Amino acid sequence: MERVAAWLGGPRHRVILLAAALFLVPLFMPLAAALVAFATLLKGPREGVLAAVAAALVLAGVTAIQSGAQGLAMGLSAIVILGAVVGAASLVGRYGSLDFAFQAGTLVLGALAGVFAALPAGREIAAQVAPELARAFGGGGPEAAQVGELVAGLLFGLAFGGLLVSLFVALLLGRWLEGLLRPPPRAGLEFRGLKAGRLVSLIISVVFVGALFTPAGGGLGNAAIVFVLAMTLQGFAVTHWLAVRHTLNRAWLVLVYALVLLPTPLSPFAVMGMAATGYMDNWLGLRRTTGTGGPPAGGDN
Known part of the structure; x- marks a missing residue:
């Protein structure tokens, strides 16, 4: 698992694309949020915000291509959920515990x-x-x-x-x-x-x-x-x-x-x-x- 974590901790596009893909499946939404939390804890709140916004934009674009207006709703839900996890992970990083x-x-x-x-x-x-x-x-x-x-x-x-x-x-x-x-x-x-x-x-x-x-x-x-x-x-x-x-x-x-x-x-x-x-x-x-x-x-x- 250390290799997987090291791979995820590499260039930010890995977390962004994987989080966007996982978010498409409701059952895997916590995993998508976990990746953004990981990026926030590892590299700081700024990195978490970038990952959350970029993943939401990718998700909105992909969903819009498939089903039109639903892309905006999916993007907004992603930015709310992923934004919340960035805020929570920032608190964990600042205070050192859950x-x-x-x-x-x-x-x-x-x-x-x-x-x-x-x-x-x-x-x-x-x-x-x-x-x-x-x-x-x-x-x-x-x-x-x-x-x-x-x-x-x-x-x-x-x-x-x-x-x-x-x-x-x-x-x-x-x-x-x-x-x-x-x-x-x-x-x-x-x-x-x-x-x-x-x-x-x-x-x-x-x-x-x-x-x-x-x-x-x-x-x-x-x-x-x-x-x-x-x-x-x-x-x-x-x-x-x-x-x-x-x-x-x-x-x-x-x-x-x-x-x-x-x-x-x-x-x-x-x-x-x-x-x-x-x-x-x-x-x-x-x-x-x-x-x-x-x-x-x-x-x-």
């Missing part, structure tokens, strides 16, 4: 989800999307319509929460690639130590309480979705820390990922369990009070 970027991303994206959901234009978009979601959830029956309306009401929370997860995965991969060229590797150590902190957790607590007393599709409800996903990421960090300290069998780690990622009836409960773990870690310091054997948290990558 924590500050994670905290800033959680608060900013949570606030954006709440604001968009509260705006009249946002509510109109949700109302337009609801019938399509109802059809996707099983046709035009009353139960499907109710599910469609519920999901549409949380549309911005799910969208910005998904963006937070994608950005974090991109940052983690970019940090890992950087570590291959600039040892010692730091991605694993920083991920296992990931923490939102008590101030962010206090803000999350206020939003959660407020969301209980407001409509589910309101601004606070959508912000809460983003915060749940953020705490889930921290819950994964705690779980990985326990696995490295040998206080948690790695088979349990595989099971946790399966329960969270695979669409089963248990998935919502698994997500909430991981979110609760991350939330409690901010207040109780679970990684400080559990696990006594094995190597230190940063013992491997």
Whole structure:
């Protein structure tokens, strides 16, 4: 992998063209963002901005040739997502860890989800999307319509929460690639130590309480979705820390990922369990009070 990282760290057109190609496939968008994060971490924010803008222009041009007006929309979405990852990677490079970027991303994206959901234009978009979601959830029956309306009401929370997860995965991969060229590797150590902190957790607590007393599709409800996903990421960090300290069998780690990622009836409960773990870690310091054997948290990558 060192050779791959060295190749990617060469002339900038390699990252630009590969990021543009990967961005065309929705499943590979985090990989495209990871390449831009890698360029930012390795060569600085200016290089990251150049890579993001150039990749977005290439993407817009290719898409415009194939489908006309969609090229502009694709280019704009690329510049928003890749620009966000450049900003996050710049914070990682400046402060030397994932924590500050994670905290800033959680608060900013949570606030954006709440604001968009509260705006009249946002509510109109949700109302337009609801019938399509109802059809996707099983046709035009009353139960499907109710599910469609519920999901549409949380549309911005799910969208910005998904963006937070994608950005974090991109940052983690970019940090890992950087570590291959600039040892010692730091991605694993920083991920296992990931923490939102008590101030962010206090803000999350206020939003959660407020969301209980407001409509589910309101601004606070959508912000809460983003915060749940953020705490889930921290819950994964705690779980990985326990696995490295040998206080948690790695088979349990595989099971946790399966329960969270695979669409089963248990998935919502698994997500909430991981979110609760991350939330409690901010207040109780679970990684400080559990696990006594094995190597230190940063013992491997």
